[in-house]
Amino acid sequence: MSDFAKSVRLELGQDLSACTPGGGGDINRGWRIETAGGDRFFAKSRPGGSVGEFANEAAGLAWLGEVGALPVPRVVAVVDDGTEPGLVLEWVEPGARGDEAGLGRGLALIHRAGAAMFDQLAPGATGDEIRFGEAALPLNPTPADRGFGGVYSARLRYLAADAHARGSLDSPERETIERIADRAADLAGPIEPPSRVHGDLWSGNVLWSEGRPWLIDPAAHGAHRELDLAMLELFGSPGQAFYDGYAEVSPLAEGFRDRIGFWQLQPLLVHAVLFGGGYGRSAAAAAARYLD
Numbered sequence: 001m002s003d004f005a006k007s008v009r010l011e012l013g014q015d016l017s018a019c020t021p022g023g024g025g026d027i028n029r030g031w032r033i034e035t036a037g038g039d040r041f042f043a044k045s046r047p048g049g050s051v052g053e054f055a056n057e058a059a060g061l062a063w064l065g066e067v068g069a070l071p072v073p074r075v076v077a078v079v080d081d082g083t084e085p086g087l088v089l090e091w092v093e094p095g096a097r098g099d100e101a102g103l104g105r106g107l108a109l110i111h112r113a114g115a116a117m118f119d120q121l122a123p124g125a126t127g128d129e130i131r132f133g134e135a136a137l138p139l140n141p142t143p144a145d146r147g148f149g150g151v152y153s154a155r156l157r158y159l160a161a162d163a164h165a166r167g168s169l170d171s172p173e174r175e176t177i178e179r180i181a182d183r184a185a186d187l188a189g190p191i192e193p194p195s196r197v198h199g200d201l202w203s204g205n206v207l208w209s210e211g212r213p214w215l216i217d218p219a220a221h222g223a224h225r226e227l228d229l230a231m232l233e234l235f236g237s238p239g240q241a242f243y244d245g246y247a248e249v250s251p252l253a254e255g256f257r258d259r260i261g262f263w264q265l266q267p268l269l270v271h272a273v274l275f276g277g278g279y280g281r282s283a284a285a286a287a288a289r290y291l292d
Contacts, residue, residue: 004045004084008033011077011088012041019043027133027274033088041076045086046133054078054087056125060220063122064198069109071214098211100238104245106213107228111195112250115222118142118151118194122220130219132200135162135273144193148224149185152266156181159269163280168272173284180265180287187262187290188224190253195225202267203236226256230263261286 005019008031018034028049033041044054058075065072073089119139121130129136140154160177163169169177180187198205199219207214229252232238246252268283 004029004031004043004079004081004086005033007079007081007084008043008077008086008088011079014039028086031086032091040091041088042073042091043079043086043088045079045081045084047084049085049133050131051078051080051085052127053131054085056121056127056131057087057218059122059124060199060218061215062124063196063220064110064215064218067110067113067196069113070103070106071212072218073214073216092207092209092214092216094207095209095211097208099213100241101245103206103213103238104242104247105249107198107201108246108249111197111225111228113196115144115194115196117144118146118148118222118224120194120222125220130199130221132219132270133274135159135270147185147188147191148194149188152188152224153181153184155266156184156269159266159273163269163272163283166273168277168280169284170280173280176284176287176291177265177269180262180290183290187259189226189255189259192224192253194222195228197221197223197225197228199223199228200267201228201231202234203232203238206232224263225250226252226259226263227266229256230260231267233260234264234267262290 005016009016015036017036020032022030022032028044028046031043033043055078058078061072061075073092076088079086119141129138137155140151142151156177160169160174164174198215199221200217205217207216265283265287268279272280272283
């Protein structure tokens with residue numbers, strides 16, 4: 001039995017019949033947990049990770065789930081293991097893609113639930129940054145009556161500097177990102193109040209089960225809603241039924257389609273920090289489309 005399995009057993013207070021490695025995403029390790037009593041759970045962990053990161057993810061799931069618009073996995077335990085912390089969640093059986101209109105309506109309701117300010121973490125979360133595994137964004141809290149452009153500008157500059165230091169952006173590519181950061185307030189579109197966003201909403205973080213969409217693996221905080229929508233377009237695209245469902249609840253501001261690449265700069269730069277220069281080149285190319 002692995003050390004992580006032993007820690008899970010202590011947290012659950014139950015003997016385990018299996019702790020089987022499985023898919024955990026690009027950053028974490030995933031586990032299928034089965035107890036001697038027949039219960040099943042999903043767990044995720046990362047050697048060298050921070051228990052605070054997993055505790056913040058648990059807080060984010062609760063914050064998104066309290067809206068009642070889309071299901072999220074129930075948090076069973078945060079595993080405080082000094083070498084490999086993690087998170088134990090209820091088991092959700094994966095299934096075929098289903099009600100995309102329901103995903104759109106549910107996400108719009110979560111966005112509309114709002115946040116007190118931009119860069120607000122979920123209630124109960126701690127720390128001064130938004131984490132994406134080994135990549136992080138320092139918080140830059142901005143009151144709700146101010147636009148998101150200044151916050152986003154600071155995010156782009158920080159990520160560009162980090163990616164450059166890691167060799168994932170060359171100097172001209174970094175300069176291109178910074179030129180767009182200078183114009184972020186204008187490129188962000190109409191000023192909107194802060195939304196309650198998932199924060200890492202690529203298609204792999206929507207889990208389909210019996211036709212229903214579940215939200216998993218959030219980096220939840222207060223931000224512009226178009227960040228979530230643009231990331232859904234980054235590695236695949238939701239269908240028109242998704243956008244129709246979203247618009248039933250919260251019509252999108254004019255020009256949204258023209259801003260998708262602008263909002264995708266953040267996740268592309270996060271990926272450049274985590275995985276290397278191919279994403280850096282993609283970020284610079286996306287940014288170049290918005291140069292004067």
